[in-house]
Amino acid sequence: MPEPASQPPSxxxxxxxxxxxxxxxxxxxxxxxxxxxxxxGFQGPITLFGEETEAPYQRPPLSKEYLTGxxxxxxxxxLTPAWCAKNGVELRLGTRVTAIRxxxxxxxxxxxxxxxxxxxxxxxxxxxxxxxxxxxxxxxYLRTLADADRLRAxxxxxxxxxxxxxxxxxxxxxxxxxxxxxxxTVVEQAGQPLGAVLGELMGDTLAALHRGxxxxxxxxxxxxxxRETGSAAVVTTSGGATIEGDLVVVGAGMVPNxxxxxxxxxxxxGGIAVDEFCRTSQEGVYAAGDVTSFHHPVFGRxxxxxxxxxxxxxxxxxxxxxxxxxxxHAASPWFWSDQFDRNLQYTGYAGGADRLVVRGRIExxxxxxxxxxGGVLRAAFGMDRGGDVAAARELVxxxxxxxxxxxxxxxxxxxxxxx
Amino acid sequence: xxxxxxxRSGQVPDGVVRRFFIGEAEVAVARWDGExxxxxxxxxxxDCLLSSGKVTEDGLLCSCHGSVFDFADGEPITPPAxxxxxxxxxxxxxxxxxxxxxxxxxxPGPRRRRRVGQ
Numbered sequence: 001m002p003e004p005a006s007q008p009p010s011x012x013x014x015x016x017x018x019x020x021x022x023x024x025x026x027x028x029x030x031x032x033x034x035x036x037x038x039x040x041g042f043q044g045p046i047t048l049f050g051e052e053t054e055a056p057y058q059r060p061p062l063s064k065e066y067l068t069g070x071x072x073x074x075x076x077x078x079l080t081p082a083w084c085a086k087n088g089v090e091l092r093l094g095t096r097v098t099a100i101r102x103x104x105x106x107x108x109x110x111x112x113x114x115x116x117x118x119x120x121x122x123x124x125x126x127x128x129x130x131x132x133x134x135x136x137x138x139x140x141y142l143r144t145l146a147d148a149d150r151l152r153a154x155x156x157x158x159x160x161x162x163x164x165x166x167x168x169x170x171x172x173x174x175x176x177x178x179x180x181x182x183x184x185t186v187v188e189q190a191g192q193p194l195g196a197v198l199g200e201l202m203g204d205t206l207a208a209l210h211r212g213x214x215x216x217x218x219x220x221x222x223x224x225x226x227r228e229t230g231s232a233a234v235v236t237t238s239g240g241a242t243i244e245g246d247l248v249v250v251g252a253g254m255v256p257n258x259x260x261x262x263x264x265x266x267x268x269x270g271g272i273a274v275d276e277f278c279r280t281s282q283e284g285v286y287a288a289g290d291v292t293s294f295h296h297p298v299f300g301r302x303x304x305x306x307x308x309x310x311x312x313x314x315x316x317x318x319x320x321x322x323x324x325x326x327x328x329h330a331a332s333p334w335f336w337s338d339q340f341d342r343n344l345q346y347t348g349y350a351g352g353a354d355r356l357v358v359r360g361r362i363e364x365x366x367x368x369x370x371x372x373x374g375g376v377l378r379a380a381f382g383m384d385r386g387g388d389v390a391a392a393r394e395l396v397x398x399x400x401x402x403x404x405x406x407x408x409x410x411x412x413x414x415x416x417x418x419x
Numbered sequence: 420x421x422x423x424x425x426x427r428s429g430q431v432p433d434g435v436v437r438r439f440f441i442g443e444a445e446v447a448v449a450r451w452d453g454e455x456x457x458x459x460x461x462x463x464x465x466d467c468l469l470s471s472g473k474v475t476e477d478g479l480l481c482s483c484h485g486s487v488f489d490f491a492d493g494e495p496i497t498p499p500a501x502x503x504x505x506x507x508x509x510x511x512x513x514x515x516x517x518x519x520x521x522x523x524x525x526x527p528g529p530r531r532r533r534r535v536g537q
Contacts, residue, residue, distance in 0.1 A: 032498075058499055065465070075501070309485060312498060336484050338465075343483050386482030390473050415473075 018118025026050025170251030348379030
């Protein structure tokens with residue numbers, strides 16, 4: 001289905017370098033922005049306001065290496081106290097920003113105080129989407145380190161885990177729980193995991209990956225009811241199944257934390273509207289990461305990218321614009337997921353694709369699928385094919401129309417297509 | 420510390436990374452802008468093989484999770500990696516590449532997950 005075309009927002013001119021920067025949020029985006037500001041020579045005060053009490057940390061391991069216990073807390077840390085002290089970056093943790101007053105470039109805090117700055121960066125991220133009707137003592141969501149700590153203690157080899165939603169977070173938790181020996185049931189309302197994003201063939205491939213690892217994957221089934229007995233969580237599905245478990249983990253996507261940014265223009269998809277320099281509709285106010293929606297020049301539409309690479313790229317783009325060294329962020333979106341001993345990667349936007357070309361062997365989970373629209377490469381999805389996806393990422397950004405026979409030919413070097 | 424022969428210069432053209440073994444040690448040898456660089460072949464993030472990665476303007480890109488390491492000092496320029504990789508002295512003479520592995524260098528080997536790109 002064709003996507004409605006979006007127009008780039010009209011933006012004010014670049015502002016002079018501000019005297020100070022206040023960042024609402026203290027996650028990946030905020031940490032990268034602080035580092036980039038200093039690297040780009042910004043010398044004014046930088047303050048990060050974080051709702052969590054934890055110093056900035058990486059989230060991707062929370063559903064994988066950290067959840068299994070292979071990685072420890074200190075390996076996740078993004079800004080150490082020593083770095084902050086040396087670089088004059090103040091972390092105000094356990095301090096939620098309740099409102100951003102764009103006209104004054106001020107942030108209002110939960111304790112009632114207000115802090116003004118030369119520029120404000122909104123990097124408030126998102127929170128897990130709650131599933132109505134699924135509430136109780138045995139229900140878990142995963143977003144924060146505290147969530148992961150709790151889940152990590154509970155994913156024992158004898159645990160029976162019910163995962164609702166076979167998106168990336170749900171699939172990674174299912175993979176980790178299986179790896180630890182737990183019994184895992186995944187309930188997914190769509191016909192295939194990620195079928196809406198990747199299409200039926202790739203969705204079926206992911207389903208085979210789940211099932212091959214011993215996950216009881218129930219696709220095409222919605223959660224009909226949820227209750228808890230004294231000893232179990234009980235889910236009934238639209239397919240008539242009754243599933244009992246010790247724990248229910250919900251992976252139903254996320255909601256951007258736009259509430260404090262009431263004065264900023266939101267896009268129809270719910271994110272804060274920004275351009276490729278992370279400028280919002282208000283002068284001196286920038287936004288980056290999970291909370292944004294940005295007009296992507298390659299796809300001619302708005303993108304809401306809720307992943308690590310975008311958090312980094314937009315954090316850098318916002319910092320460069322603030323520091324008076326603007327550089328557009330227009331790379332093809334890219335992310336990875338490690339699950340069931342495979343490294344999955346995806347780049348681009350597959351919507352509107354009319355042709356799928358596969359390189360490698362799907363049945364061995366060792367392949368890259370290329371999505372073309374009118375001959376132009378729009379997206380690629382690979383398993384254990386990081387090199388292919390890296391090349392595809394550049395081809396997508398260049399709006400290249402590669403020869404499908406070359407894409408398919410394992411002996412052909414994809415990087416040759418870049419020249 | 421001794422320089423040891425690893426490859427002919429032509430085996431590592433500009434913009435390319437390949438892996439070589441020096442005894443037990445596994446080394447990624449890359450060339451950018453004419454200059455040859457040698458480093459540990461294991462990404463410090465999750466032990467992916469850097470020889471399956473890509474030579475970029477900023478440094479060596481790990482193709483598993485996107486970390487980029489500076490050629491000169493091994494520092495991670497782009498996350499998720501937070502720790503530097505070991506870089507080794509390298510020299511090129513008479514069309515041959517030599518690398519010196521300092522004594523006592525221990526390589527991580529397969530630690531957490533299956534190595535990608537073997």
